[in-house]
Amino acid sequence: xxxxxxxxxxxxxxxxxxxxxxxxxxxxxxxxxxxxxxxxxxxxxxxxxxxxxxxxxxxxxxxxxxxxxxxxxxxxxxxxxxxxxxxxxxxxxxxxxxxxxxxxxxxxxxxxxxxxxxxxxxxxxxxxxxxxxxxxxxxxxxxxxxxxxxxxxxxxxxxxxxxxxxxxxxxxxxxxxxxxxxxxxxxxxxxxxxxxxxxxxxxxxxxxxxxxxxxxxxxxxxxxxxxxxxxxxxxxxxxxxxxxxxxxxxxxxxxxxxxxxxxxxxxxxxxxxxxxxxxxxxxxxxxxxxxxxxxxxxxxxxxxxxxxxxxxxxxxxxxxxxxxxxxxxxxxxxxxxxxxxxxxxxxxxxxxx
Amino acid sequence: xxxxxxxxxxxxxxxxxxxxxxxxxxxxxxxxxxxxxxxxxxxxxxxxxxxxxxxxxxxxxxxxxxxxxxxxxxxxxxxxxxxxxxxxxxxxxxxxxxxxxxxxxxxxxxxxxxxxxxxxxxxxxxxxxxxxxxxxxxxxxxxxxxxxxxxxxxxxxxxxxxxxxxxxxxxxxxxxxxxxxxxxxxxxxxxxxxxxxxxxxxxxxxxxxxxxxxxxxxxxxxxxxxxxxxxxxxxxxxxxxxxxxxxxxxxxxxxxxxxxxxxxxxxxxxxxxxxxxxxxxxxxxxxxxxxxxxxxxxxxxxxxxxxxxxxxxxxxxxxxxxxxxxxxxxxxxxxxxxxxxxxxxxxxxxxxx
DNA sequence: GGATGCCGTGCAACCGGTTGCATGAAGCGA
DNA sequence: TCGCTTCATGCAACCGGTTGCACGGCATCC
Numbered sequence: 001x002x003x004x005x006x007x008x009x010x011x012x013x014x015x016x017x018x019x020x021x022x023x024x025x026x027x028x029x030x031x032x033x034x035x036x037x038x039x040x041x042x043x044x045x046x047x048x049x050x051x052x053x054x055x056x057x058x059x060x061x062x063x064x065x066x067x068x069x070x071x072x073x074x075x076x077x078x079x080x081x082x083x084x085x086x087x088x089x090x091x092x093x094x095x096x097x098x099x100x101x102x103x104x105x106x107x108x109x110x111x112x113x114x115x116x117x118x119x120x121x122x123x124x125x126x127x128x129x130x131x132x133x134x135x136x137x138x139x140x141x142x143x144x145x146x147x148x149x150x151x152x153x154x155x156x157x158x159x160x161x162x163x164x165x166x167x168x169x170x171x172x173x174x175x176x177x178x179x180x181x182x183x184x185x186x187x188x189x190x191x192x193x194x195x196x197x198x199x200x201x202x203x204x205x206x207x208x209x210x211x212x213x214x215x216x217x218x219x220x221x222x223x224x225x226x227x228x229x230x231x232x233x234x235x236x237x238x239x240x241x242x243x244x245x246x247x248x249x250x251x252x253x254x255x256x257x258x259x260x261x262x263x264x265x266x267x268x269x270x271x272x273x274x275x276x277x278x279x280x281x282x283x284x285x286x287x288x289x290x291x292x293x294x295x296x297x298x299x300x301x302x303x304x305x306x307x308x309x310x311x312x313x314x315x316x317x318x319x320x321x322x323x324x325x326x327x328x329x330x331x332x333x334x335x336x337x338x339x340x341x342x343x344x345x346x347x348x349x350x351x352x353x
Numbered sequence: 354x355x356x357x358x359x360x361x362x363x364x365x366x367x368x369x370x371x372x373x374x375x376x377x378x379x380x381x382x383x384x385x386x387x388x389x390x391x392x393x394x395x396x397x398x399x400x401x402x403x404x405x406x407x408x409x410x411x412x413x414x415x416x417x418x419x420x421x422x423x424x425x426x427x428x429x430x431x432x433x434x435x436x437x438x439x440x441x442x443x444x445x446x447x448x449x450x451x452x453x454x455x456x457x458x459x460x461x462x463x464x465x466x467x468x469x470x471x472x473x474x475x476x477x478x479x480x481x482x483x484x485x486x487x488x489x490x491x492x493x494x495x496x497x498x499x500x501x502x503x504x505x506x507x508x509x510x511x512x513x514x515x516x517x518x519x520x521x522x523x524x525x526x527x528x529x530x531x532x533x534x535x536x537x538x539x540x541x542x543x544x545x546x547x548x549x550x551x552x553x554x555x556x557x558x559x560x561x562x563x564x565x566x567x568x569x570x571x572x573x574x575x576x577x578x579x580x581x582x583x584x585x586x587x588x589x590x591x592x593x594x595x596x597x598x599x600x601x602x603x604x605x606x607x608x609x610x611x612x613x614x615x616x617x618x619x620x621x622x623x624x625x626x627x628x629x630x631x632x633x634x635x636x637x638x639x640x641x642x643x644x645x646x647x648x649x650x651x652x653x654x655x656x657x658x659x660x661x662x663x664x665x666x667x668x669x670x671x672x673x674x675x676x677x678x679x680x681x682x683x684x685x686x687x688x689x690x691x692x693x694x695x696x697x698x699x700x701x702x703x704x705x706x
Numbered sequence: 707g708g709a710t711g712c713c714g715t716g717c718a719a720c721c722g723g724t725t726g727c728a729t730g731a732a733g734c735g736a
Numbered sequence: 737t738c739g740c741t742t743c744a745t746g747c748a749a750c751c752g753g754t755t756g757c758a759c760g761g762c763a764t765c766c
Contacts, residue, residue: 005470005493007722018746023724033744052470054416055722057407059751065450065471073439074432083426086453095468097418098451100439115448118406118418219628246628253630275572275599277606277630360752371716376754386714408752411721 006049015043026051053095066298067097067115068291069108069124075217076271077241081125081146081291088295094120105129112137120302123294124148126190142307144298146290148189154301154310156294160190163283163316164197167238167266168205170281170318175327176236176264178208182225182248184217184240191240194268198238210234214244222247226255235327236264242272242282249276249323260325270319279321290314359402368396379404410471419651420450420468421644422461422477428570429624430594434478434499434644441648447473458482465490473655476647477501479543495660497651499643501542507654507663509647513543516636516669517550520591520619521558523634523671528680529589529617531561535578535601537570537593544593547621551591563587567597575600579608588680589617595625598633602676613678623672632674643667 012019017040024031025040043049057063068085070078082098089096097115101108105128112122112129121142127134131150137143138153145155171179181198184191195211202209212228214221222244229237229248239245245267249259259265259278267273267282293312301308365372370393377384378393410416421438423431435451442449450468454461458481465475465482474495480487484503490496491506498508524532534551537544548564555562563585567574575597582590582601592598598620602612610616612631620626620635646665654661 009722019723020725020746020748021744023722024745027724031744036744050466050470052722054407054410054471055751056724057751058411058722058753059724061751063407068451073436076429079427079429079432082451083453086426086451087455090452090464095450095471096452097448098421098435098439099443099449100436102440111443117403118448250628250630275603277603362752372753373716373718373755374714376752377715380754384714389714405752408721409754411723411752412754414721 005052006047007052008049011040011044011047011049014047015040062302063118063120064093065095065097065119066295066302067099067111067119067122068295069099069101069111069122069127071101071103071108071126071128073098073100076243077269077285077287078125080271080288083291084288085123085291085295088292089299092295092299094295094299101128103128105133109133109137116141121298123291123298125291125294126188142298142301144294144301146294149193149311152309154297154308156290156297156312156314158285158287158290159313159316160193161197161201163268163285163318164194164238165201166316166318167281167283168198168201168207170320170324171236171238171264171266172205172207174236174264174324176207176234177327178210178234180210180212180229180232180234180237182212182214182222182229182237182239182244184214184221184244186213186215188217194240212237214240214247217241217243219243219247219250222249223251223254226251230255230257234263236266236324238266239268242267242269242276242280245280245282245323246272246276249278249280259323261328264324266324273319273321276323278323281321281324282319284317284319286314286316358405359400360405361402364393364397364400364402367400368393416471416473417446418448418450418472419648419655420452420464420472420475421648422452422454422464422475422480424454424456424461424479424481426451426453429596430622430638430640431478433624433641436644437641438476438644438648441645442652445648445652447648447652454481456481458486462486462490469494474651476644476651478644478647479541481541495651495654497647497654499647502546502664505662507650507661509643509650509665509667511638511643512666512669513546514550514554516621516638516671517547517591518554519669519671520634520636521551521554521560523673523677524589524591524617524619525558525560527589527617527677529560529587530680531563531587533563533565533582533585533587533590535565535567535575535582535590535592535597537567537574537597539566539568541570547593565590567593567600570594570596572596572600572603575602576604576607579604583608583610587616589619589677591619592621595620595622595629595633595635598635598676599625599629602629602631602633612676614681617677619677626672626674629676631676634674634677635672637670637672639667639669 008019008022012022022040025037029037053064066089086096097119099111101111108129123144125146127145127148134150145153149155149157181195183195199209210232212225212232214225217240226248239248245265248265252259252263257263267280270282270284273280273282297310361372361375365375375393378390382390419442439449452464454464461482476497478499480498480501487503498506502508502510534548536548552562565578565581565585567578570593579601592601598618601618605612605616612618620633623635623637626633626635650663
């Protein structure tokens, strides 16, 4: 099956050159006469020769593969990220192993160990593993983290503070003075970061902010949080992510609460915003960019051999759709500048294309 | 990094045996004296020797890896499939390459060629490539197709006819006599299959059925098809997939049409049904099962070496939620048993767990 | 006690590339 | 014209395993 396929020897024989020359025609063409390179490549094409990456890996110690680990492929945050990462890697000549850790640190650990001997490096998105283990693995193989901030390990982060700041500016302008942050998994680094950013920004605006847990980043968890949200007596909520936001919207609508008339909802990630009703105002996390950036950073580290302590920030932006609106009832504490309440302000400032 | 690690030679030297013996101690221990095996393994452990999979792959031609190709990771149909496939492969000791062909046959072709020399086989979900090329690749490496029926190539298929039949039975019982099938990409095998099944089933029930194209399997395409759908004057529609259905629902709602009062909608795949409003009645395609089954079939073929012409059918079931209801207006042709119109019938017969 | 067979082990070739070094031809200055 | 570079190419070793075959020792059997 694999046997019997075209090898470098076949091409060499047909082209009347040595195997070394064929090899160089592909890996170091500048060492050869252009005419020879051209001829070898033509014959290789004719024969349908494809370099055997395994054999190459054995002699160079480089595999031309990377592994991308995610906690849950089915979480809509990851597919665009995976897609972009895969496309970028493919364009740069690398193949991608995909691993799903199923949200469990142990499986993540096992996948890292298992794949290590056959990849040049790792991109680990939203790692669930503890810092010590991550450090250990990162010491073995070039590793780039996405969405996790560990000093010394190259990483790609989302500009959560910027996005949250825009969201709160937006809500403030609409007159909201008492809002909620509906959180995801308590143990999740992303959740802690988002919650802290929301608290800090609210404080700066003099907005009262309550943290309401949703425990898991799912639609059902969002629905289940509705009761607690209503009990909090807020006029707006920022959700951990779009999924939780969607659950909130569904749960609220089911109780006859009209969005955004009665309550404004802001999502996070912009992974399904257009497809909700009403279309969700959300913080676009540019997750595809994060995936591409992670791969690029990793390959740069692999190819230069430099162990730079890079920390790349992906900008966010607020995408204003229809799940947020001005405060209309007097239920919330009006604050000191109620006249600003109905002024709609464009916060749709693109971070980048 | 990889260099400088312990090799079979180091173990051989320390154990005072040949490299061949060390190799056999791991791969064919029954050929050796138990005492030797035990001693070699102990020394290997002491030294921290781990067999190099790449080197092994080069000589055996077996890699312990498979590739999973999908047309678009971001299409919600695939993440559950990928997830299940990855989990199954991992459990059986294989690592998974993921390839996204971006819906283009050429990229699919290229990915197959590129990955072929480093995998033991392929699972190709919803291939976009033409039959001849698929046959060609399947001839080179063990290949299992999901969602594409090519005689002679092992494949896992969705029981589209069964699902459609249940959906139409359901709609008929609700009194619908004139319905539409809102199709996906015309060139897609899945679309053709679904459309034909819908037409055939409708005919059996004496239901009038119109085909309305949506051209692409996207939310926007679904929205764009609304006008054509309304012009058709039907009382119900079956969509190519849940995404198109969601687009239809959104487009209809935006025009003030209430679902299911004014129009019933049935989706296909059950990948986002709960999260729509109203929750979507849909045909559950068990896509996770399909992914797992594809991997299992492939590994069986790889490990037994048999080239069986397998064709495994994944059962479907109708999941009845709230986007379908009885015909209430007289706009549709009432048919001959209008009294059956309001009888709600449970069609939620599980195909399997 | 010698022929026979079995079995555990080693030798060496091989998988399909890459690469350091040697070689020989061409180019060039004196 | 000669000697020195320069450069394109080939030779052969190597990456780290696996495996067909040969060999030699020992038990078995006549």
